[in-house]
Amino acid sequence: FDEVLVEGSVLAHxxxxxxxxxxxxxxxxxxxxxxxxxxxxxxxxxxxxxxxxGGVAEMLPHHICxxxxxxxxxxxLIFKPKEEQxxxxxxxxxxxxxxxxxxxxxxxxxxYLEASEKGAAELDRIIRPDDFxxxxxxxxxxxxxxxxxxxxxxxIWRCHIGYPKRxxxxxxxxxxxxxxxxxxQRIILSAKEYAFDTDVPIDIIPPSISPxxxxxxxxxxxxxxxxxxxxxxxxxxFEPTPSLQDILGSRYFLHVSRxxxxxxxxxxxxxxxxxxxSALAEAYDTRLVIAGPDPLDVADxxxxxxxxxxxxxxxxxxxxxxxxxxxxxxxxxxxxxxNAEIVGRLQQNAHGVFALSREEGFGLTATEALFRGKPVVxxxxxxxxxxxxxxLNGVVLHExxxxxxxxxxxHHLAVGYxxxxxxxxxxxxxxxxxxxxxxxxxxxxxxxxSALSS
Ligand code: UDP
Numbered sequence: 001f002d003e004v005l006v007e008g009s010v011l012a013h014x015x016x017x018x019x020x021x022x023x024x025x026x027x028x029x030x031x032x033x034x035x036x037x038x039x040x041x042x043x044x045x046x047x048x049x050x051x052x053x054g055g056v057a058e059m060l061p062h063h064i065c066x067x068x069x070x071x072x073x074x075x076x077l078i079f080k081p082k083e084e085q086x087x088x089x090x091x092x093x094x095x096x097x098x099x100x101x102x103x104x105x106x107x108x109x110x111x112y113l114e115a116s117e118k119g120a121a122e123l124d125r126i127i128r129p130d131d132f133x134x135x136x137x138x139x140x141x142x143x144x145x146x147x148x149x150x151x152x153x154x155x156i157w158r159c160h161i162g163y164p165k166r167x168x169x170x171x172x173x174x175x176x177x178x179x180x181x182x183x184x185q186r187i188i189l190s191a192k193e194y195a196f197d198t199d200v201p202i203d204i205i206p207p208s209i210s211p212x213x214x215x216x217x218x219x220x221x222x223x224x225x226x227x228x229x230x231x232x233x234x235x236x237x238f239e240p241t242p243s244l245q246d247i248l249g250s251r252y253f254l255h256v257s258r259x260x261x262x263x264x265x266x267x268x269x270x271x272x273x274x275x276x277x278s279a280l281a282e283a284y285d286t287r288l289v290i291a292g293p294d295p296l297d298v299a300d301x302x303x304x305x306x307x308x309x310x311x312x313x314x315x316x317x318x319x320x321x322x323x324x325x326x327x328x329x330x331x332x333x334x335x336x337x338x339n340a341e342i343v344g345r346l347q348q349n350a351h352g353v354f355a356l357s358r359e360e361g362f363g364l365t366a367t368e369a370l371f372r373g374k375p376v377v378x379x380x381x382x383x384x385x386x387x388x389x390x391x392l393n394g395v396v397l398h399e400x401x402x403x404x405x406x407x408x409x410x411h412h413l414a415v416g417y418x419x420x421x422x423x424x425x426x427x428x429x430x431x432x433x434x435x436x437x438x439x440x441x442x443x444x445x446x447x448x449x450s451a452l453s454s
Contacts, residue, residue, distance in 0.1 A: 003078075010069065028070075035449060042154075046077070049080055050078060051078050059208065060136075063437055066441060077126065079140035086115045099167045119140065187201070188205050189203075191206065208367070209364065209368060211436055216371055226243065226244065230331075247346070252289045253353075265307075271407045273322050279414065287325045297333040352377060352409075355369075355377075357381040360381035367435050370428065372428070
């Protein structure tokens with residue numbers, strides 16, 4: 001385990017922009033007093049498996065800052081076993097929870113359990129008797145469960161993964177994880193449709209963003225970042241991407257995610273191919289930017305590099321005319337602020353943001369684009385469809401032939417952008433009201449208080 005130090009002040013920003021957050025702030029201050037009485041001075045430990053990359057790492061810093069400013073003692077631990085098989089197992093588990101059956105899961109299980117045993121022993125040296133434990137996702141779940149078996153503490157499992165259908169593969173995994181949930185008093189899921197069979201009470205808290213994080217803030221002036229390992233396909237061979245400033249100064253459609261087949265990056269590439277081939281002259285001005293973590297940097301995502309290479313291959317198979325407008329932007333995860341600035345600026349300047357995930361439990365990149373007031377086009381994957389109401393704050397594309405529909409949408413965005421402007425404004429307004437972190441904190445209090453009183 002490594003502790004991540006979190007510093008900073010977020011609350012003052014909400015207060016300074018009170019006109020957007022008036023009711024939310026009232027509710028926040030009202031519920032905080034009650035929660036402080038119950039939670040008292042005990043330390044709340046948030047535990048997940050990565051400090052950079054992915055939705056959880058994105059949300060925790062400002063969530064923790066806010067709770068600290070509201071008078072709670074909150075700390076952040078990363079559980080990061082060195083064994084590669086540990087993350088192979090948790091990635092396979094993640095895929096299985098989306099009903100993608102993965103061979104070899106059972107062979108990897110002993111590695112996960114062994115690393116979890118070691119983790120449990122280490123937790124014993126870190127967590128003090130009265131502390132509160134919040135575990136995020138399956139990676140640290142069993143380490144925490146084994147620790148809690150010997151040393152019961154108030155504990156919540158916050159699972160950010162979700163799949164709205166019950167299938168044999170999905171049920172098998174919930175069964176496996178379910179055995180380790182008895183030590184927890186509450187489970188938090190992102191949607192009620194993700195509930196599974198368990199005796200532990202479930203609370204629902206949708207994903208949220210911080211309007212004041214370095215990712216979501218408004219950027220002005222020239223970009224200071226370079227794109228070291230990114231590739232573009234200008235000519236036969238791929239070559240380094242031009243500067244970030246050059247991309248930002250052009251018109252482009254954007255997709256941001258980890259390199260993962262479930263994110264449907266191949267569908268965006270196929271859609272863009274159809275769009276350019278069928279398009280009018282206007283279309284030629286619009287590039288495609290696909291941004292994700294530098295696959296060399298991400299320890300907890302062993303499949304990332306493989307899928308990135310698949311995407312490179314797909315791009316090299318495009319005709320030269322299409323290919324030279326595609327940029328695969330790989331962002332180093334080592335420097336949090338640099339990553340945030342690159343993604344934030346790309347989102348801020350995009351002509352339209354696409355998220356065509358095959359499955360999506362969470363969809364934070366869509367929330368970020370909605371917050372920016374961008375035209376957002378998503379697939380009907382459950383976590384995306386929950387955020388975007390077709391025609392109101394964005395466009396939802398349904399199966400089948402989603403690539404064709406996305407290509408049409410690219411065309412519409414290229415030639416009729418004004419049709420999207422009202423939706424984009426609505427997107428931002430709705431997001432400010434319902435998807436900022438302060439709107440979710442009273443729900444966290446409720447879960448923690450319920451855990452303490454059960
Ligand atoms: N992200 C990032 N850099 C990248 C790719 C993604 O900072 O290169 C962030 C993205 O902005 C979002 C989060 O990682 O905040 C991804 O969350 P999402 O729920 O979309 O996907 P997850 O990775 O959690 O499945």
